Amino acid sequence: MDKQQVFGSSYVDMPFFAANGAATAQGESRPRARRRRRRAARCGGGDGDGGDMDGGGDPKKRRLTDEQVHGLELSFREERKLETGRKVHLAAELGLDPKQVAVWFQNRRARHKSKLMEEEFSKLKHAHDAAILHKCHLENELLRLKERLGATEEEVRRLRSAAGSHGASGNGGDAADAVGACDGSPSSSFSTGTCQQHPGFSGAGQLGPDDELMMCVPEYGGYADSSVVEWFSLYGLI
DNA sequence: TTGTGTTTTACGACCTCC
C-alpha cells in the first residue's frame, strides 16, 4: 500500500513549517491526549489548520501536526534508527524538513529510553521492597529462635541446680557437660537484629508467626508471606 | 488571567562507525 494513502495527501502539499495547531500526541500518557484535545478545541477542529501559530511566533519552533506525528510514530515503531534514504523519504511524505525528521527521531528515542528507565526503576523498587520485607522476616525469625534458645538454657540451668541440691556428684554428668558449651551469655553467638531498633519492637519476645512483619515494618503490614515469595520468585531473588 | 509545571522541538557538543 502506498504510504501516501496511509497518511493522506495533505503531507505532500504541506510546505515546511506551514502546518500548525493540533499537535503531538504520542499515545504514551493521558495528559498528552488531554492536551491535544484542548488545543484541537481551541484551534477549531484539531486537524492542524488554522491554529494559533499562523504567521507568528518563532519560525524555528513549530509543533508538528497530528498527522505528521502519527506518520513519524508509525515509522518509529517499524525501526528506531533512521537511515538517510528513509529520512528523506519520510520527510517528503510528511512535508517536513529531513532535519526535523532526524531531530524528531532523536527526541523520540530519548523519550523511549526514559520510559524504559522508569519501568526498570519501578521493577527494581518492587524488588527492593520485597527484599526489605524478607530481611525483616528473617530477623524476626532470628529473634524467635533466640527466645527459644534462652528458654531452653534456662530450663537446663534449672535442672542442673535441682540435680545439685539432691547431693549428686559435682561432676554433673553428660547433661551438664553439654550445657557447659553454652556457658556465658545465652545468646552471645547472635548479633542484635536491626529490627530491634524499629519503633514498636520492644516486645519482640512475644511475637506471633503472623504479626511479626507488621511489627517490623508497619508500612508493609498489608503484605502476606505469599506476596513476598511471589516478588522474590518474580525477580529471581529466590 | 496568571503563575507554574510538563511536554515538545531544536540545537550544540561530543562520540562512534564506515
Place this chain on the structure above:
DNA sequence: GGAGGTCGTAAAACACAA
C-alpha cells in the same frame, strides 16, 4: 571527514490550578 548517534539544555507550546 561525514553521517548519525547520545546527552544535556534552552525555549516555545501547552495544561491546569488558584
